Amino acid sequence: MYKIIRNILFMFDAEKVHHFSMNALRILCSIPFIKKIITKLFKSPQFTNVEPSNFNFQLFNLQFKNPVGLAAGFDKNAKYLNELEALGFGFVEIGTVTPLPQGGNQTPRLFRLPKDKALINRMGFNNDGVLVIADRLKKWQLSVNDLPLVKKGLQIENQLPNANCKLIIGGNIGKNKITPNENAWKDYEICFNALHDYVDYFVVNVSSPNTPGLRELQEKEPLKKILTHLQNLNKNFTQQKPIFLKIAPDLTQTQIDDVIDLAQEINLDGLVAANTTIDRDNLNTQHSVLNTMGAGGLSGLPLKNKCTEIVKYISQKTNGKIPIIASGGIFNGADAKEKLDAGACLVQVWTGFVYEGPAIVKKIMKYLYKNK
Numbered sequence: 001m002y003k004i005i006r007n008i009l010f011m012f013d014a015e016k017v018h019h020f021s022m023n024a025l026r027i028l029c030s031i032p033f034i035k036k037i038i039t040k041l042f043k044s045p046q047f048t049n050v051e052p053s054n055f056n057f058q059l060f061n062l063q064f065k066n067p068v069g070l071a072a073g074f075d076k077n078a079k080y081l082n083e084l085e086a087l088g089f090g091f092v093e094i095g096t097v098t099p100l101p102q103g104g105n106q107t108p109r110l111f112r113l114p115k116d117k118a119l120i121n122r123m124g125f126n127n128d129g130v131l132v133i134a135d136r137l138k139k140w141q142l143s144v145n146d147l148p149l150v151k152k153g154l155q156i157e158n159q160l161p162n163a164n165c166k167l168i169i170g171g172n173i174g175k176n177k178i179t180p181n182e183n184a185w186k187d188y189e190i191c192f193n194a195l196h197d198y199v200d201y202f203v204v205n206v207s208s209p210n211t212p213g214l215r216e217l218q219e220k221e222p223l224k225k226i227l228t229h230l231q232n233l234n235k236n237f238t239q240q241k242p243i244f245l246k247i248a249p250d251l252t253q254t255q256i257d258d259v260i261d262l263a264q265e266i267n268l269d270g271l272v273a274a275n276t277t278i279d280r281d282n283l284n285t286q287h288s289v290l291n292t293m294g295a296g297g298l299s300g301l302p303l304k305n306k307c308t309e310i311v312k313y314i315s316q317k318t319n320g321k322i323p324i325i326a327s328g329g330i331f332n333g334a335d336a337k338e339k340l341d342a343g344a345c346l347v348q349v350w351t352g353f354v355y356e357g358p359a360i361v362k363k364i365m366k367y368l369y370k371n372k
């Protein structure tokens with residue numbers, strides 16, 4: 001069924017279809033009985049007839065209802081959390097969020113490569129800016145928790161019970177395009193402080209290929225400065241939030257070793273492996289087509305093996321001591337299991353969601369349950 005819908009959707013501009021589909025889902029979910037049906041339709045097996053303890057995905061103090069999340073960049077502005085929860089996601093990583101709102105790069109900037117089950121994007125951190133997004137998250141949390149005070153319109157500053165939110169929210173943070181790299185730490189600080197009350201964990205993104213110079217921050221010294229600064233800020237809050245670092249799949253082995261050393265040295269909470277790649281090798285899509293698409297990060301199937309290798313390498317080198325969220329080329333249950341077997345504790349989808357459709361979480365969970 002989704003294949004037919006997909007064939008129709010793929011006839012139109014990828015970014016427009018993205019917004020159209022999510023807005024359509026939002027309209028459907030705004031009707032309570034339709035939302036109930038959608039939620040029931042996409043419910044993962046463990047919620048119906050399997051003991052939750054069989055799928056006990058706990059990380060730090062966070063209880064994930066399942067290990068399948070939505071990767072950063074899909075719901076950049078935290079606009080569709082209820083709808084994504086209805087589709088069964090265990091967690092959603094919002095962002096990348098920057099201090100100031102940004103329009104991102106010129107359109108078109110998102111392209112499909114159906115022959116490779118892949119996408120190329122050069123979005124360039126288009127987002128509403130951290131203040132708007134923090135406010136949206138605050139309202140969402142309050143609506144989820146349905147505090148009576150909200151309805152009365154009273155001040156509710158200190159009543160944001162994160163722990164009760166069923167959907168885990170990750171806050172993926174970055175720097176504005178206009179911020180020079182030497183001041184990048186300030187941008188991360190602004191986003192970290194503004195989102196701290198409203199997200200369950202943070203991801204420091206220094207690995208997007210679409211912000212000029214950003215990936216240079218993956219070098220050990222600038223990285224250490226940003227991460228240790230955030231760790232110090234974290235201590236100012238009563239409830240500390242886990243901090244992850246998202247790495248590029250294009251790092252050399254020496255660079256990955258540096259990241260591992262640093263993570264161990266500063267006691268980083270975890271890694272997200274990996275972001276999109278700038279590599280264009282071994283694609284089925286013709287060179288001439290690739291040339292018309294231009295620069296950007298490649299995601300989807302061509303990333304799959306590379307990301308699994310990185311997860312496995314980090315896991316083996318650290319004896320599984322650094323929690324890893326795996327992202328890259330996950331389309332089905334077997335792909336998710338491959339990442340979990342390689343040492344990941346959670347998985348995220350993005351391109352797979354576009355190609356496989358809204359039942360992707362349910363299908364992955366069914367497979368994981370049968371093959372655990």
Ligand SMILES: Cc1cc2nc3c(=O)[nH]c(=O)nc-3n(C[C@H](O)[C@H](O)[C@H](O)COP(=O)(O)O)c2cc1C
Nearest residue numbers: 071072073095096121275299300327328329350351
């Ligand atoms: C259109 C698009 C936008 C993305 N935007 C972001 C982003 O803002 N921040 C980020 O950390 N990753 C971003 N990503 C990378 C994804 O989060 C993910 O790591 C990557 O696509 C690999 O997973 P996949 O193969 O399942 O797509 C984006 C990916 C796509 C396709």
